[in-house]
Amino acid sequence: xxxxxxxxxxxxxxxxxxxxxxxxxxxxxxxxxxxxxxxxxxxxxxxxxxxxxxxxxxxxxxxxxxxxxxxxxxxxxxxxxxxxxxxxxxxxxxxxxxxxxxxxxxxxxxxxxxxxxxxxxxxxxxxxxxxxxxxxxxxxxxxxxxxxxxxxxxxxxxxxxxxxxxxxxxxxxxxxxxxxxxxxxxxxxxxxxxxxxxxxxxxxxxxxxxxxxxxxxxxxxxxxxxxxxxxxxxxxxxxxxxxxxxxxxxxxxxxxxxxxxxxxxxxxxxxxxxxxxxxxxxxxxxxxxxxxxxxxxxxxxxxxxxxxxxxxxxxxxxxxxxxxxxxxxxxxxxxxxxxxxxxxxxxxxxxxxxxxxxxxxxxxxxxxxxxxxxxxxxxxxxxxxxxxxxxxxxxxxxxxxxxxxxxxxxxxxxxxxxxxxxxxxxxxxxxxxxxxxxxxxxxxxxxxxxxxxxxxxxxxxxxxxxxxxxxxxxxxxxxxxxxxxxxxxxxxxxxxxxxxxxxxxxxxxxxxxxxxxxxxxxxxxxxxxxxxxx
Numbered sequence: 016x017x018x019x020x021x022x023x024x025x026x027x028x029x030x031x032x033x034x035x036x037x038x039x040x041x042x043x044x045x046x047x048x049x050x051x052x053x054x055x056x057x058x059x060x061x062x063x064x065x066x067x068x069x070x071x072x073x074x075x076x077x078x079x080x081x082x083x084x085x086x087x088x089x090x091x092x093x094x095x096x097x098x099x100x101x102x103x104x105x106x107x108x109x110x111x112x113x114x115x116x117x118x119x120x121x122x123x124x125x126x127x128x129x130x131x132x133x134x135x136x137x138x139x140x141x142x143x144x145x146x147x148x149x150x151x152x153x154x155x156x157x158x159x160x161x162x163x164x165x166x167x168x169x170x171x172x173x174x175x176x177x178x179x180x181x182x183x184x185x186x187x188x189x190x191x192x193x194x195x196x197x198x199x200x201x202x203x204x205x206x207x208x209x210x211x212x213x214x215x216x217x218x219x220x221x222x223x224x225x226x227x228x229x230x231x232x233x234x235x236x237x238x239x240x241x242x243x244x245x246x247x248x249x250x251x252x253x254x255x256x257x258x259x260x261x262x263x264x265x266x267x268x269x270x271x272x273x274x275x276x277x278x279x280x281x282x283x284x285x286x287x288x289x290x291x292x293x294x295x296x297x298x299x300x301x302x303x304x305x306x307x308x309x310x311x312x313x314x315x316x317x318x319x320x321x322x323x324x325x326x327x328x329x330x331x332x333x334x335x336x337x338x339x340x341x342x343x344x345x346x347x348x349x350x351x352x353x354x355x356x357x358x359x360x361x362x363x364x365x366x367x368x369x370x371x372x373x374x375x376x377x378x379x380x381x382x383x384x385x386x387x388x389x390x391x392x393x394x395x396x397x398x399x400x401x402x403x404x405x406x407x408x409x410x411x412x413x414x415x416x417x418x419x420x421x422x423x424x425x426x427x428x429x430x431x432x433x434x435x436x437x438x439x440x441x442x443x444x445x446x447x448x449x450x451x452x453x454x455x456x457x458x459x460x461x462x463x464x465x466x467x468x469x470x471x472x473x474x475x476x477x478x479x480x481x482x483x484x485x486x487x488x489x490x491x492x493x494x495x496x497x498x499x500x501x502x503x504x505x506x507x508x509x510x511x512x513x514x515x516x517x518x519x520x521x522x523x524x525x526x527x528x529x530x531x532x533x534x535x536x537x538x539x540x541x542x543x544x545x546x547x548x549x
Contacts, residue, residue, distance in 0.1 A: 049380055050169075051162040052379055053380070055377055055379060056090075059202040059203060059205055060202070062202065068082075069085075070085060071083060077147055077148065077187055077188070079186050080182050080186040086205040086206065087100060090211045091377055092261065092376070093260060098158055098159060100211050101150065102209045105150045106154050107148060108158035109158075109176070145191040146189065148188035159173070159175075160172065168199045169200050169202070170199065176190070179198045181195045221402065222385075225401075226400075228401070229396060229397070230400060234330060235328075236332040237333050238332075239336060240334060242322070245366075246359065247363070248343055249349065249352050251347070252349070252350075254269045254283075255315025255318075256315060257318055257322075276296070283313040319373075319374065333404055337408065338412065339354075339358075339359030339360065340412070341355065341356050356417075357414075364408065364444075367388065386403070388406045389405045389407060390445055395407070409444060409448060412449075413450040415447070416439075418431070
């Protein structure tokens with residue numbers, strides 16, 4: 016569907032969290048905080064400031080500040096965090112060293128009491144020791160380094176342990192307690208780095224940009240998507256995820272319970288293929304032999320690189336609905352997340368912002384990525400005119416705000432609904448697609464008709480349309496404060512029919528009129544022919 020977003024009316028622009036842009040990152044010699052983001056995707060040797068030497072990998076797999084220097088591909092895992100990916104496909108990681116026992120002087124003799132006394136075992140005192148830094152075959156938190164500081168004087172640390180990268184007196188790299196000396200590093204550009212495994216784009220050219228930030232925009236809209244659904248139904252019903260800090264090899268993997276060879280995927284086989292007995296290749300990346308597949312309902316089909324292809328091909332608005340279902344979650348035997356639908360909404364909201372940060376990290380820092388969460392039509396227009404994808408957050412659950420009906424009694428008050436609506440509004444939600452359920456009185460509204468004022472189970476209230484503001488496809492709820500009423504009127508009230516909607520309705524009426532006239536003429540001709548034959 017091609018969408019001409021001509022003015023700030025009902026541009027589907029339902030939700031989001033705008034993340035402010037940061038100045039240009041430049042190259043590895045940029046000044047200030049942006050320098051640590053500019054390393055993403057680059058090829059560098061690590062240089063010890065204390066010794067003035069670059070870091071190489073020794074024959075025993077440890078790293079030393081000497082030699083020609085190991086070229087590292089800097090693979091971003093988050094903003095300011097990296098895997099040091101070596102040319103042999105290995106990772107620079109902190110190892111483990113046994114703590115050194117410290118001798119404890121014997122205590123003076125104690126007179127033996129007449130009765131036996133039980134004495135608890137005493138812990139052996141140990142001295143803190145630095146861990147070696149060595150080559151690892153797979154990424155892990157021990158290889159996920161955070162970089163801080165300025166060009167020429169970076170500090171490199173492990174967030175999980177708080178230890179910093181340093182050089183000892185023998186020039187070996189160590190992971191040492193904070194405050195250790197010889198822990199400043201610089202990056203020297205290199206060539207010959209290994210390529211980190213990733214899905215290829217096979218796309219050339221830059222996306223179209225607008226002449227101004229406020230001009231009319233056009234493109235494709237995906238109005239209904241559940242990209243964060245890898246966390247729904249308890250977090251174990253969906254196989255794979257749209258991204259992973261360590262890349263596609265860790266994102267596009269099958270569910271463990273699908274083994275062996277897909278025979279364990281009873282739910283997948285039943286709902287996708289109509290037969291509980293079935294098999295599929297569980298490899299995922301890099302072969303993708305049997306999935307993604309349009310018929311598969313439990314495997315990931317929206318890896319972020321594929322969304323990037325769609326954006327580069329002309330998609331400009333993406334509506335991501337935070338989704339969950341308490342009943343189905345309770346029925347599925349494997350889970351790691353809460354089955355509460357609003358807990359699922361909160362978790363998926365957190366995840367979509369993590370994805371935005373991850374894409375920013377791959378592109379040079381905060382605000383640099385092509386995936387931009389928006390909360391107003393004006394933000395969306397600005398984002399699209401910059402040649403990026405405007406992402407709108409919505410909700411699609413059956414028990415909205417944890418409100419339902421039990422024994423004909425409402426489970427929420429009007430004030431509770433207001434507070435919970437304020438909560439999701441602050442999260443950035445601007446769209447709601449309510450699901451009809453036996454325990455709720457919410458209704459789903461077709462996108463082609465204006466909804467009536469929503470009647471909550473606690474009270475009813477209608478809201479007038481707000482003049483001069485863009486209204487969205489969200490539910491109208493009750494409010495007891497003027498502040499809440501103004502907010503609902505501007506962002507969560509009745510629909511406003513756009514000029515394009517009126518034009519479409521007029522075209523439908525004209526077509527119907529023409530059909531009636533044609534039918535009348537055909538009937539007249541048939542009557543005339545019947546009379547002449549007689």
